[in-house]
Amino acid sequence: MNSKVNTENGVSPKRKKLQKIGVFTSGGDAPGMNAAIRAVTRAALSHGLQVVGIRHGYQGMIEGQFISLHSSDVSGIINQGGTILKTARSKDFLTSEGREKAYLNLKKHDVDALVVIGGDGSFTGALVFSQEYDIPMVGIPGTIDNDMFGTDYTIGYDTALNTVVEAVDKIKDTASSHGRIFFIEVMGREAGLLALNSGIAVGAEVILIPESKEQHEELKKFLAKGYKTKETSGIVIVAEGDEMGGAIKIAQTVTEEHPDLDVRVSILGHIQRGGSPTAKDRVAATRMGVAAVDALLDDQKSIMIGLKNEKTVHVPFSKAVKLHHSIDEDLIEIQRVINI
Numbered sequence: 001m002n003s004k005v006n007t008e009n010g011v012s013p014k015r016k017k018l019q020k021i022g023v024f025t026s027g028g029d030a031p032g033m034n035a036a037i038r039a040v041t042r043a044a045l046s047h048g049l050q051v052v053g054i055r056h057g058y059q060g061m062i063e064g065q066f067i068s069l070h071s072s073d074v075s076g077i078i079n080q081g082g083t084i085l086k087t088a089r090s091k092d093f094l095t096s097e098g099r100e101k102a103y104l105n106l107k108k109h110d111v112d113a114l115v116v117i118g119g120d121g122s123f124t125g126a127l128v129f130s131q132e133y134d135i136p137m138v139g140i141p142g143t144i145d146n147d148m149f150g151t152d153y154t155i156g157y158d159t160a161l162n163t164v165v166e167a168v169d170k171i172k173d174t175a176s177s178h179g180r181i182f183f184i185e186v187m188g189r190e191a192g193l194l195a196l197n198s199g200i201a202v203g204a205e206v207i208l209i210p211e212s213k214e215q216h217e218e219l220k221k222f223l224a225k226g227y228k229t230k231e232t233s234g235i236v237i238v239a240e241g242d243e244m245g246g247a248i249k250i251a252q253t254v255t256e257e258h259p260d261l262d263v264r265v266s267i268l269g270h271i272q273r274g275g276s277p278t279a280k281d282r283v284a285a286t287r288m289g290v291a292a293v294d295a296l297l298d299d300q301k302s303i304m305i306g307l308k309n310e311k312t313v314h315v316p317f318s319k320a321v322k323l324h325h326s327i328d329e330d331l332i333e334i335q336r337v338i339n340i
C-alpha cells in the first residue's frame with residue numbers, strides 16, 4: 001500500500017490539500033462497482049476526507065446530482081450487482097459546454113478530486129476533462145469486457161464469465177438432448193476475451209472472436225467434418241463484435257449452407273452484466289478502490305489503477321485508452337489443440 005505518512009502528526013503536507021473527493025460510475029455497469037464505491041468511500045473517510053457520490057456518471061455531474069457519502073451509505077452493498085450511484089453514457093459530456101457545467105458543479109460542491117469507475121469511454125472523458133480543467137482524476141477499471149490496456153483485470157469480468165459458463169452449461173443439456181448446434185452470443189463489441197475464456201470453460205467446439213479470423217476456418221472444418229461424423233451436438237460461442245456479424249447472422253448463413261443441420265441461436269445479452277459479484281471481483285474492487293484514494297493522496301492524476309501480476313499499478317489514462325488489452329494467443333492455441 002502506498003499510503004505511507006511521513007510527518008509527526010501523521011499527515012503529509014501534500015495530503016492536507018485534499019479535503020473532498022467525488023466518486024462516480026460511468027458507462028456500462030459491471031458487478032463489483034458497488035464494492036469499489038464502498039472501498040473508495042471508506043478509504044477516503046479513514047484518511048479524514050469527505051466523500052460525495054455523483055449519481056448517473058458524467059451526466060449527473062453536469063446536472064448537479066451530488067450526494068454526501070458516509071460509511072453507513074455504503075454498508076451492505078459489497079454483494080450487490082449494478083451500481084448504487086447509477087450510471088450513464090453521457091452525450092452532453094462530449095461537448096465543451098457540458099464539461100464546463102460539470103466543472104462548475106464540482107467547484108460549487110468543493111470537490112477537489114475525482115475517482116471514476118468505468119471503462120474505455122469513461123477514461124477518455126476523464127482524460128479530456130483533466131486536460132481542460134485542473135481536477136485530479138484517478139480511474140478504476142470496471143467493465144465485464146476486461147479489455148483495458150495496462151491491467152490484467154477489470155472489475156466485473158469474473159462474475160460475467162461465471163454467468164456465461166452457468167448459462168451455457170444449461171444450454172448444453174438441451175443441445176445434447178436434441179442433437180442441435182447452438183450459436184451463443186456473448187458480450188464484447190470489440191473484445192473477445194469473455195467469449196474466449198467462457199468458450200474454453202464450457203468446452204465449446206468453436207469460438208468466434210473479433211481478434212482472430214482463423215476461428216472462421218475452424219467453424220468451417222467443424223461443420224464439414226466434426227459435427228457430421230462424430231458430434232451429436234455443438235456449441236459455438238460468438239463474441240458480439242465478431243466480424244461475421246453476430247450469432248443470428250452467422251446461424252442464418254450456416255443454415256443456408258447446411259440445411260440438414262438443426263441450428264438454434266441464444267443471445268445471452270444483459271444477463272451478463274448483472275448479479276452478485278464473485279469473491280474475485282469484490283476483492284479486486286476493494287484493492288483498486290483503496291489504491292485509487294492512495295493515488296490521489298499521493299498527488300497522482302490522470303491515471304488508471306490496474307492489477308498486474310496481483311499487484312496494483314498506475315497506468316496513464318493516455319495509454320489505457322489508446323492501447324488495447326491484447327488477446328493471449330496461447331489461449332487460441334489451447335482451444336485449437338484440445339478440439340481434435
Ligand code: F6P
Pocket residue numbers: 028119143144145187188189190240273
Ligand atoms: O462494455 C460493456 C458492454 O457490456 C459490452 O460488452 C457491450 O457491447 C456493451 O457494453 C453494451 O452496452 P449497452 O448496455 O449500452 O447496450
